[in-house]
Amino acid sequence: MRKHGFLKAEEARVLEELARDGLAEHRLARRANALILLDRGMNYRQVAAVLLLDDETIRGWRQQFEADGVDGLAGFHYGGRQAFLSAAQETELKAWVTETLPRATREVGAWIEARFGVSYASRSGLIELLHRLGFVHRRPQAVSSKMDPARQRRFIAEYETLLNGLQADEMVMFSDAVHPVYGAQPTGCWAPAGVSVAVEQTTGREHLNIQGAIDLESGQTEMLLVDRVDAASTVALLASIEARFPKRRKIHVFWDNARCHQAKQVREWLRQPGRRIRLHFVPPYCPHLNPIERLWGLMHKHLTHNRCFGSLRKFQKEVLTFLRRTVPAKWNTFCDAVSDNFRIRDPAEFRILR
DSSP: OOSSSOOOHHHHHHHHHHHHOTTSOHHHHHHHHHHHHHHTTOOHHHHHHHHTSOHHHHHHHHHHHHHHOGGGGGTOOEESSOSSOOHHHHHHHHHHHHHHOOSSHHHHHHHHHHHHOOEESOHHHHHHHHHHTTOOOOOOOOOOTTOOHHHHHHHHHHHHHHHHTOOTTEEEEEEEEEOOBSSOBOOOOOOOTTOOOOOOOOOSOOBOOEEEEEOTTTOOEEEEEOSOOSHHHHHHHHHHHHHHOTTOSEEEEEEOOOGGGGOHHHHHHHTSTTOOEEEEEOOTTOGGGOTHHHHHHHHHHHHTBTOOOSSHHHHHHHHHHIIIIIHHHTHHHHTTTSOOOOOOOOGGGSOOOO
16 A cells, blocks of 8 residues: 555545535545545654544545545445546536436436446435535525515615614514414424324414514514404504503504505504504515514424414414513514514525526
């Protein structure tokens, strides 16, 4: 076994890419570093000292490499041929993945085997390869094609101007309605191997109607359980907000363009003498500009993910307690998840899947 200069040009190229690639798993990059240093003339003890390891570990990595090639370092192996793709093959693979955006790792493995005759024995090997080539597994975001970046930009600028000029006797609240369904939302969790897990489920037909608002400064909320989300319950929410904060000379309420928010009954109520509510509308198709949407997500995470309550009444109590009491009491914990750290979303910046 040659002590140095043992790497072929192609092997040296792949190892250097692994060593420099920030996406490569740390253990794999470190093993690549060790082999490069050995190839450049360091002995086992010197490499071990640099990497803060023992020389037997370095010797074992060299033996793995000699037996199984570059991919043997990651603990996975090819079958039937040399244990890594050539530069040209990697380039072709990158082009295919970029073009097709395969959803499953097995699709990538099947394509590699059909195209190059290389068979990966494990999913982890394919994942390592894809990471090294600059790919990550993403879940597409739901983006409306009707979002207007210019309107978002104006909204954010106007909101910041309002905050900068806000007087001590004014406040800002974000409002929306939510309809939590009585039933568990199954989500992934860690469990012992061989143990099947399940959650109890209801019919999924019963739900709550809640009109709500939140003050991002204090975490105080106003939550009304209503029979229907309509103009009447919208007016009831606005009246409840004014009653909740009697010392505020002006209360700025931000919400979306739902029909009930622009109803004649709402406009007539706002025209009454002494009303302190001032309405502001979030741009259409931009729920990301209404922080209360994040509060609803937080509610589901804490109450409906993998949890089923014994009755609709108990579910209702837990939801309202969380929104009315838990959120304000633990606002220091929740505030970063429900913030006005707005970002402009432009459909042109996304690759839209067809």
